[in-house]
Amino acid sequence: MSFKEKGLLVVLSGPSGVGKGTVCKALRTRGTRLKYSISATTRKPREGEVNGVHYFFKTREQFQQMIEQGKLLEWAEYVGNCYGTPVDYVRESIEAGDDVILEIEVQGALQVKRKFPEALFIFLAPPDLEELKHRIVGRGTESADLIESRMMVAKSEMELMQNYNYVVENDQVEKACDRIEAIVLAEHCRVDRLIEKYTVMKGNDET
Ligand SMILES: Nc1ncnc2c1ncn2[C@@H]1O[C@H](COP(=O)(O)OP(=O)(O)OP(=O)(O)O)[C@@H](O)[C@H]1O
């Protein structure tokens, strides 16, 4: 008898502009075996963003309906817009044995921690706040007001990094990817060892 291994749920969060999206894109390019959950949001699409690829863009009413129908694993209001993770994709992928990565802000990550304590929580940190601001400004997607709001939230998010299993500094994208791949691999090895141990115990019980 063997235990079927489920996929890992990896939660990558950290302040806006730290590079979560950039790191996930680089992991994809490397062919790292992770499935990427697409969030729902009430935010308007930025130039180049495609519905169903970058986000599922929703009206407030549609988003509220998703909450009421239990379709979201977690959701949060962030700087005036709502963001949430569709639950079905995550559940089905994990049950099928696939690893899934969520790229979400901190309030949502803490909700996932309550529902899925066995998930792997990684906080992506900037080298410092000055560099963080430089990155958000450099991305050129937010107005000056929104940059200030996001920086305010970033400061309080940084104080919550102790709730995560790992803190990875995104000083260089490729190095951050190496660290994340190593963490995911180590977690798989840990789970494999546990499965082996319980399989042996069960075998002993049955004899
Ligand atoms: N290690 C890095 N060094 C320098 N610039 C970086 C690094 N990682 C990401 N960037 C740049 O920082 C900017 C913000 O990155 P990105 O959009 O990936 O952040 P994010 O955390 O996904 O933001 P948000 O949470 O707002 O979606 C981008 O212009 C990106 O090119």
Ligand SMILES: Nc1nc2c(ncn2[C@@H]2O[C@H](COP(=O)(O)O)[C@@H](O)[C@H]2O)c(=O)[nH]1
């Ligand atoms: N709690 C959640 N946060 C999410 C989700 N999807 C994205 N996000 C985070 O929101 C902010 C802002 O994103 P942006 O695209 O407007 O820059 C950022 O920190 C994202 O990681 C989600 O499903 N749930």
